[in-house]
Amino acid sequence: MKKKKENNFIFFPKDFFWGSATSAYQVEGGNLNDWSQWEEKNAEKLAHSAKKYWKSWQRKKFPQMLYPDNYICGQACDHYHRYEEDFDWIKSLHQNAYRFSVEWSRVEPEEGKFNKRELEHYRQMVMALRDRGIEPFITLKHFANPLWLSKKGGITNSDYPRLFTRYVQKVVQELGEFCQYWITINEMMVILYNAYLGKKNWPGERGLIKAYKYFRMTVKAHNMAYECIKKECPRAQVGVAQLLNFWEPANKNSFLDRLTTGAARYFSNKKFINAIKSKLDFIGVNYYFHHRLKFPYQQVKIEGKVSDLNWEIYPKGIYKVLQEVKKYNLPIYITENGLADAKDKYREVFIKDHLFWINKAIQEKIPVKGYFHWSLMDNFEWDKGFWPRFGLLEIDYKTLARKLRPSGKVYADICATNGFKFDK
Numbered sequence: 001m002k003k004k005k006e007n008n009f010i011f012f013p014k015d016f017f018w019g020s021a022t023s024a025y026q027v028e029g030g031n032l033n034d035w036s037q038w039e040e041k042n043a044e045k046l047a048h049s050a051k052k053y054w055k056s057w058q059r060k061k062f063p064q065m066l067y068p069d070n071y072i073c074g075q076a077c078d079h080y081h082r083y084e085e086d087f088d089w090i091k092s093l094h095q096n097a098y099r100f101s102v103e104w105s106r107v108e109p110e111e112g113k114f115n116k117r118e119l120e121h122y123r124q125m126v127m128a129l130r131d132r133g134i135e136p137f138i139t140l141k142h143f144a145n146p147l148w149l150s151k152k153g154g155i156t157n158s159d160y161p162r163l164f165t166r167y168v169q170k171v172v173q174e175l176g177e178f179c180q181y182w183i184t185i186n187e188m189m190v191i192l193y194n195a196y197l198g199k200k201n202w203p204g205e206r207g208l209i210k211a212y213k214y215f216r217m218t219v220k221a222h223n224m225a226y227e228c229i230k231k232e233c234p235r236a237q238v239g240v241a242q243l244l245n246f247w248e249p250a251n252k253n254s255f256l257d258r259l260t261t262g263a264a265r266y267f268s269n270k271k272f273i274n275a276i277k278s279k280l281d282f283i284g285v286n287y288y289f290h291h292r293l294k295f296p297y298q299q300v301k302i303e304g305k306v307s308d309l310n311w312e313i314y315p316k317g318i319y320k321v322l323q324e325v326k327k328y329n330l331p332i333y334i335t336e337n338g339l340a341d342a343k344d345k346y347r348e349v350f351i352k353d354h355l356f357w358i359n360k361a362i363q364e365k366i367p368v369k370g371y372f373h374w375s376l377m378d379n380f381e382w383d384k385g386f387w388p389r390f391g392l393l394e395i396d397y398k399t400l401a402r403k404l405r406p407s408g409k410v411y412a413d414i415c416a417t418n419g420f421k422f423d424k
């Protein structure tokens, strides 16, 4: 393949956003919502099932997965109190953007009662970013729900779109003056497949009818929130962050494998975006997975390198999914991409290889405008708990000290020079 410019130096466009991402529940600490309630009930069970679920090399390397404590988020990284320190890190790492989420259960702890202090907290965070020249990208809903909402049936409640939009309006009225980029909802399809149609029981509801309602309500909620944000703040750019997997048939010559792959691709990658595409200013791409499928729906075993979570590392897939979303003719941000790699063995190469393929997409006029590495720091990885280490910054969970991983330094150099020398 053709590499770019002198000495294989790969350049990115002038106004490219370089950043990293987190979500409130995973880093803030001290949150009370339907996830914290769910983990209380399920920590024992998760610790127990880890014995069967994870491979022996993973259990050996990360024995904490066998203990219930691992599954309790608690103070997480205490980002809620340490955000200034974390933003100093972002600045020193030459990142010019930060994706984070506002926690709905803080802002509206009781239905219809908004907490001014918490809104002010997020305003302070945004100002602290602005002071450091860092562009905020705000996610309004990253999975968890306030308890009062989940008691009413959560997202399947037909009043959910209105309730979500009322919360969004409050946040945008508070922060809109200082923020341009908004992500309404993170990875809605993941919840649909894993929870409503799959085996994981957060948020505690399952079944086809529920799944259908969840889909419809989420589409409606996004569309209403979009209108509301644009009204409050006409210069706002509004999108979603969607998990986009690279699906491939196990055997390209098999019609049935191709059919299976096409169906998987349609439901996981396209259905939601198609439903909301008239109310989108950009597409946020979260890329982690490559799947090779056999009819009727069987995953072919992974070859090659894997992360600590046993997720295959397949950088070219990001280019493939970018080719897929090109047709929407919208700006694209890579809103998440990263790996669990406690020893920092693969992260540097992972970042460079993914950026190489992103750059190739840009050369081919696919409008990728920014890259957010998942994650700025190690954090609480939902039903897997604390052992998967996704951070550019390593967290010592005893002292909560942050320490830069070597790959974090490499990424910082890329951000500073707006490119890197690709030596493959």
Ligand code: FCB
Binding pocket: 023, 026, 186, 187, 190, 243, 286, 336, 374, 381, 382, 390
């Ligand atoms: C994504 C989620 C994010 C994090 C990463 C590893 O699916 O959006 O919160 O858990 O996976």
